[in-house]
Amino acid sequence: MQSMNDIKLKILEVTKRRGFYWKSYEIYGGLGGFYDYGPLGASLKDNILQLWKDYFVTKEGFLLLDSPNIGPELLYIASGHAEKFTDYMVKCKKCGHVFRADELLKGHVDNPEKLDAEGLWKNIKEKGIKCPDCGGELTYPEKFHLMFSTRVGMDKNAFLRPETAQGIFINFPIFYRLNREKLPLGVAQIGKGFRNEISPRQGLLRLREFNMAEIEVFIDPQEKFLLGDVRNISLPLLTREGKEYRITVEQAVKMGILSEPMAYFMGKIIIFLEKIGIDIKKVRFRQHSREELAHYSRDTWDCEVLLSYGWVEIIGIADRGDYDLKRHMEYSGKDLRAFRRFKSPKKRKIKRLRARMEILGPLFKNDARKIAEILENMEYEGGNIEILLEDRKIKIPKNAYEVVEIEESVGGERFIPQVIEPSFGIDRILYAILEHSYYERKDSGYKVLKLKPRVAPIKAGIFPLVSKEPLTTKALEILKIIRDSGVSCYYDDSGSIGRRYARADEIGVPFCVTVDYTTEKDNTVTIRERDSTLQKRVRISELPEILELLSDEKINFESLDENV
RNA sequence: GCGGGUGUAGUCUAGUGGUUAGGACGGGGGCUUCCCAAGCCUCUGACCCGGGUUCGAAUCCCGGCACCCGCACCA
Numbered sequence: 001m002q003s004m005n006d007i008k009l010k011i012l013e014v015t016k017r018r019g020f021y022w023k024s025y026e027i028y029g030g031l032g033g034f035y036d037y038g039p040l041g042a043s044l045k046d047n048i049l050q051l052w053k054d055y056f057v058t059k060e061g062f063l064l065l066d067s068p069n070i071g072p073e074l075l076y077i078a079s080g081h082a083e084k085f086t087d088y089m090v091k092c093k094k095c096g097h098v099f100r101a102d103e104l105l106k107g108h109v110d111n112p113e114k115l116d117a118e119g120l121w122k123n124i125k126e127k128g129i130k131c132p133d134c135g136g137e138l139t140y141p142e143k144f145h146l147m148f149s150t151r152v153g154m155d156k157n158a159f160l161r162p163e164t165a166q167g168i169f170i171n172f173p174i175f176y177r178l179n180r181e182k183l184p185l186g187v188a189q190i191g192k193g194f195r196n197e198i199s200p201r202q203g204l205l206r207l208r209e210f211n212m213a214e215i216e217v218f219i220d221p222q223e224k225f226l227l228g229d230v231r232n233i234s235l236p237l238l239t240r241e242g243k244e245y246r247i248t249v250e251q252a253v254k255m256g257i258l259s260e261p262m263a264y265f266m267g268k269i270i271i272f273l274e275k276i277g278i279d280i281k282k283v284r285f286r287q288h289s290r291e292e293l294a295h296y297s298r299d300t301w302d303c304e305v306l307l308s309y310g311w312v313e314i315i316g317i318a319d320r321g322d323y324d325l326k327r328h329m330e331y332s333g334k335d336l337r338a339f340r341r342f343k344s345p346k347k348r349k350i351k352r353l354r355a356r357m358e359i360l361g362p363l364f365k366n367d368a369r370k371i372a373e374i375l376e377n378m379e380y381e382g383g384n385i386e387i388l389l390e391d392r393k394i395k396i397p398k399n400a401y402e403v404v405e406i407e408e409s410v411g412g413e414r415f416i417p418q419v420i421e422p423s424f425g426i427d428r429i430l431y432a433i434l435e436h437s438y439y440e441r442k443d444s445g446y447k448v449l450k451l452k453p454r455v456a457p458i459k460a461g462i463f464p465l466v467s468k469e470p471l472t473t474k475a476l477e478i479l480k481i482i483r484d485s486g487v488s489c490y491y492d493d494s495g496s497i498g499r500r501y502a503r504a505d506e507i508g509v510p511f512c513v514t515v516d517y518t519t520e521k522d523n524t525v526t527i528r529e530r531d532s533t534l535q536k537r538v539r540i541s542e543l544p545e546i547l548e549l550l551s552d553e554k555i556n557f558e559s560l561d562e563n564v
Numbered sequence: 565g566c567g568g569g570u571g572u573a574g575u576c577u578a579g580u581g582g583u584u585a586g587g588a589c590g591g592g593g594g595c596u597u598c599c600c601a602a603g604c605c606u607c608u609g610a611c612c613c614g615g616g617u618u619c620g621a622a623u624c625c626c627g628g629c630a631c632c633c634g635c636a637c638c639a
Contacts, residue, residue, distance in 0.1 A: 017575050017590075029613060029629040084639050091565070099636075144565095146639070162639080198565065198637050206638075294639045313638095446601070466597055494592085498600030505600090517598060526599080533600065 067167030230267030
């Protein structure tokens with residue numbers, strides 16, 4: 001039995017040696033929190049995203065967006081990140097420990113998070129706040145910003161996005177229209193996010209530039225959200241009260257632990273994780289405590305996997321309510337609401353105004369038309385009328401309009417949709433797949449990555465049994481055929497056949513094709529399956545199709561007929 | 565950011581002031597080889613960066629960078 005720490009080191013060793021990923025900028029001494037994906041890693045990541053898109057975009061009928069990494073300052077002021085992502089830190093002069101200044105003032109001052117550096121400093125001195133660890137003097141509060149800031153053009157302040165989500169929110173009206181004004185509406189975005197972590201650690205698990213795949217699902221809270229085919233999926237839940245459950249999606253909703261959309265996406269996530277090769281026995285959903293909740297979130301559940309580092313969050317599902325759309329409405333002045341149609345139009349009697357142009361005209365000249373328009377669109381509630389036209393308050397004399405009572409039919413109402421956000425950390429998922437795929441053969445101790453065929457970066461190795469003619473030429477011919485058919489594969493004739501199988505196992509190649517002396521007689525080759533090491537003999541003419549089906553997991557190796 | 569530890573070929577590592585820094589695995593070439601890292605020959609390749617101490621530094625000291633563990637942080 002190997003320790004968890006061993007696995008961590010072995011994964012690290014294999015991934016670096018075989019070119020999955022490595023620390024960026026090593027020739028310049030490295031830079032913390034940045035990684036390069038090499039040939040295998042880039043391809044693995046690609047395959048994960050492909051499956052993600054297939055499962056969460058295509059199959060759900062959601063819409064894709066690809067918006068910029070850099071956004072204007074105002075966007076992130078509106079989103080709350082500019083404020084919430086900045087912390088003032090103080091350091092103890094004696095023991096060197098660092099604290100958030102506002103945390104230290106909690107209980108001493110009301111709303112300490114609203115103070116600036118000067119205000120915090122004043123209060124620290126007045127209340128005599130000392131280092132909670134050793135009682136030492138504290139330094140002047142220093143700003144620490146978790147967003148990378150930059151400049152656009154000469155002088156426009158901008159930020160690198162800390163999440164791809166904001167690009168989706170601000171485009172809601174366009175997507176709403178593209179979806180023919182129907183909810184629920186899901187918009188998905190795959191892209192990079194940037195966070196200037198104080199201290200990135202643990203390889204791919206905490207990066208400063210990372211890959212994320214996010215979905216914002218806009219829903220009408222008055223409409224029932226259907227659980228569909230995930231209702232019977234079993235969910236491992238850990239509530240903020242510390243209660244553990246293993247219940248179905250449907251039960252979780254019935255018991256009031258989860259809302260329908262939250263439960264639905266958890267079910268989808270379980271299926272997805274299993275598809276890409278995560279061991280779902282090592283998965284749980286943990287509800288955030290109140291203190292943990294992000295500024296925009298009403299409820300959040302982290303999907304965590306058990307790795308050698310402990311439980312690690314790989315996906316977050318947040319109920320963002322109407323926070324984001326509301327904020328962007330406030331800051332942009334644009335209407336980001338959806339329209340809810342009533343089942344039958346509501347009829348009501350209201351008082352409306354009819355403008356008398358013969359009075360308005362001479363009185364307001366060029367503005368008369370606009371004023372008339374405003375008047376005729378407003379509901380009359382009695383009293384004197386004063387309207388706002390281009391920042392001017394204008395009093396309208398009583399003789400300039402008539403009040404008429406009409407019966408109006410109202411077809412529906414505008415409202416701000418609620419948003420559920422499943423947000424996937426792709427780098428963490430990739431690492432989790434590697435850890436959950438890694439094993440060593442019982443007899444030999446050789447390393448194997450049991451990557452699912454669909455995520456495996458390379459689907460097949462093509463080998464001559466021994467490195468001799470005519471086997472080598474035949475194997476190279478087959479290589480070309482397989483490559484032309486679109487299946488990623490490679491040729492290897494160095495060392496013994498066993499060594500080549502072992503090399504392939506280590507990077508998770510699911511199938512190896514071997515050309516042997518029977519091949520020249522009847523045009524057949526063997527296909528070896530990685531985990532069982534079993535072989536089956538198939539015709540070369542059928543090989544491309546078989547490999548394609550195996551790689552796409554349309555058939556599995558056990559059910560493959562030997563057809564010679 | 566703090567404290568502790570660490571930094572030698574692609575990988576794992578030996579070397580604690582003194583010649584051309586040693587090994588294993590890997591990788592390339594060759595021989596051998598009829599199915600799971602066999603063997604032989606051969607080649608390849610490293611002291612994290614900068615400063616200091618010293619006649620001389622991979623080794624000692626200082627600074628930086630990075631990694632690991634713990635603390636803090638993780639919206």
